[in-house]
Amino acid sequence: MLETVTLANACLILPGGEMRGRLTFEGGEITDIAEGDMVPPGAIDCDGDLVTPGLVELHTDNLERHLRPRPSAHWPHKPAIVAHDAELAGCGITTVFDAIRVGSIQGKGGVGWSRYARDLADEVLAMRSSGALKISHHLHLRAEICSDSLIDELDQFGPEDRVGIVSIMDHTPGQRQFADIGQYETYMKGKHGLSDDIFAEHVATRQALGARVRDIHEQAAVEAAQRFGAVLVSHDDTTVDHVIRSAGHGIALAEFPTTQEAARACHQNGIAVMMGAPNLIRGGSHSGNVAAGDLARAGLLDVISSDYVPSALLYSAVRLGEIWGDMARAMATVTTAPAKAAGLFDRGQIAEGMRADLLRFRLSDGVPLLQAVWSEGQRVA
Incomplete structure (x- = not known):
């Protein structure tokens, strides 16, 4: 008791x-x-x-980091989930939407993505049901529309899985988060050690794939979110056209818009803006995109996510409190606002x-x- x-x-x-x-x-x-x-x-x-x-965390790559602590090292799922859960609890996160990618792709140089979503979701749901986890876990399916298998993988989920969030991801090189190919080249070569030839082939292959499947897969993600009863969110909106497209889908939350133009358009279209805590703390984006602090000062920031550093979430709220001179307003970006955005009204x-x-x-x-x-x-x- x-x-x-x-x-x-x-x-x-x-x-x-x-x-x-x-x-x-x-x-x-x-x-x-x-x-x-x-x-x-x-x-x-x-x-x-x-x-x-x-704290309420809507988008974190932390579980995937525990599953693959090194590019070539894969960790057993159950202990990875337990470690992830304990780490978040120790950072003050009491509700998390575990981001799980749906959509696989073949690639050279260790940059392909294999299928794993259904099996991992089953393990998370089973551990949640058994009471093995410290905090409240929910599913966030990251629908990678530049992929080979998105529709088939989405079809493996249904309303019974109680998926909380579906995000529309498009990591095609040359647009959105990776609009600057030079920044993307630095990131990919640093992470995967790609040669010039392999990198050039990777970019060309991904761009061709995105052009072929983007519209079909985007619509599939929208329909899947409706089928699941999940909140649909956008990711890396860069232009006003991107935001208008998101608004047309009924999206009410934008993850990590990459420009102030897009963030402003989000607010004009009734879409809340979420930015990453590491961006706020470091003073800028590692991809060369808009700084979260600039959006905060412009009144264009509503929700903070820890993104890839769980301990950054609480610290970012404190830093935001210093920027705004209002701790209650700042704490709302990591508590009240994300809970409301995810449709959780009991916390x-x-x-x-x-x-x-x-x-x-x-x-x-x-x-x-x-x-x-x-x-x-x-x-x-």
């Missing part, structure tokens, strides 16, 4: 502001919130630490009746130091 816990004398980050007070949770649910610094008998004295909702804010997904942390020279993490009332870190 879950115990009753009171966190007292805390700086509570509430919807719209901060309050010195205490909260109580029982049975995995927040049951009471009160103002003041009183510490009732048996309560945990937080000594002014911040208490916020647990993402501190309020009575909400899930007891909670963090306690303090700041040291602007760096968050986690003291405790609860997922649905259970202490997980």
Whole structure:
């Protein structure tokens, strides 16, 4: 049975502001919130630490990093999932949409993608059902439209899988994230050690494939999301035309638009903008695209994702709080806003009746130091 816990004398980050007070949770649910610094008998004295909702992560490559810690090293799935889960819990993430690629492709130089989505999803779902995982896991299918097998792989999933998100990905060289071929060449040669000839062949092959299947596969991804009952999101929108196309599909969240022009068009079309925490912390994109900090200052940033560094999510919210001068607004980008975007209305804010997904942390020279993490009332870190 879950115990009753009171966190007292805390700086509570509430919807719209901060309050010195205490909260109580029982049975995995927040049951009471009160103002003041009183510490009732048996309560945990937080000594002014911040208490916020647990972080909600919509797009992370972290599971794939555990599955393939080196380009040629493949790790057993179950221990990889366990390690991924524990790492996220230790970073304050209490809800995650595990990004799993659908769409395989043949390629030279170790840059092909093999099928793995259905088997991995089965393992994640089984471990979730058995209670083996610390935090709340959901499926995010990354539909790579520049691939050979997307439609067949999507057909392996159905409404019973409760897929939460389907994102439309197009990593064809020469457009979107990789519009700058020079940047793409540096990235691919650095990661895979490709020769000039293999790189040139890779680019030509991918561009031809994208031209042949892009429209068919994009429509297949849209229809699959509708069939699953999943949230459909765009990825790497670069131009106004990209955004208008996304809006036509009913997309309400854009992952990592690559230009300020695209981000502004997203807001004009009622589409929320998500950017990567590493981009914000490093001060720019590793691909040479728009800086998340510039979008934040322009009022064009709504959601933050850890992308490829789980520990960056909480730190990015703190940094964003410094940019905006508003910690509650900043924390909403990693709690309330992503929960709402994913259609999860039982978490993402501190309020009575909400899930007891909670963090306690303090700041040291602007760096968050986690003291405790609860997922649905259970202490997980």
